[in-house]
Amino acid sequence: MQQETFGSYIRGLREAAGMPLRKLAARLDIDQSTLSKIETNQRYASREMVPLLAEVFGLDARELRIKFLSEQILYQIRDEEDGLEALKLAEETINYNKPQKQ
Amino acid sequence: MQQETFGSYIRGLREAAGMPLRKLAARLDIDQSTLSKIETNQRYASREMVPLLAEVFGLDARELRIKFLSEQILYQIRDEEDGLEALKLAEETINYNKPQKQ
DNA sequence: TTTTTTCTTGACGATATTGTCAAAAGTAAA
DNA sequence: TTTACTTTTGACAATATCGTCAAGAAAAAA
Secondary structure (H helix, E strand, O other): OOOHHHHHHHHHHHHOOOOOOOHHHHHHHOHHHHHHHHHHHOOEEEHHHHHHHHHOOOOOOHHHHHHHHHHHHHOOOOOOOOOHHHHHHHHHHHHOOOOOOO | OOOOHHHHHHHHHHHOOOHHHHHHHHHHHHHHHHHHHHHOOOOOOOOOOHHHHHHHOOOOOHHHHHHHHHHHHHOOOOOOOOOHHHHHHHHHHHHHOOOOOO
């Protein structure tokens, strides 16, 4: 299930840009060791980093946020049975409570 | 979005059964104040309580687990934009990595 | 209204998670 | 190799979350 994490995804972007950890960490306003750990999956990226990352790498902020949230969700239901069903129920709950169009 | 929480759901079950907090807490092996807080949404139910709750109230354990996980997920994406899209992406990711039938 | 039982609350210790510092390890250039 | 730079790591402080205790508030029974 866990092929590419958000952390390794960032690492890929950063390396492709030839940018050192130190610089990206500065842009994100975090310690470089924290970023190192995020990229090696010893820590988790925080919500606030997402728009900054989008800006730095010229990505669509919305898409990146969705990717980030999705990974959070997947992490939460990792090695749970019926995770898929839980996702579906969550979806239904959102849809049910969403204001109806027309 | 948040109409009935897992906590208030438990409270409903417990009251319907005419069971005092104290007794249910004992069955769950937690302090009654913890259960009180869970039922009033000041704390979150833990994963381990779910099968015990199912047993106590004669519910389907799988369904209750799904309900529990679903709420966890919804809590995580509360007041996030594009939460629904994140859910869908998570689903796709699971489906994509699921072993194909046939 | 007293008494008993149930429920809630605030404070606090225990636990888990996070971010940082400083040093070590790894890599590349000179 | 030295030297300079990048990345990783371990230890620890800061923060957040959690469960319990003990007392108080609320409710029900007597």
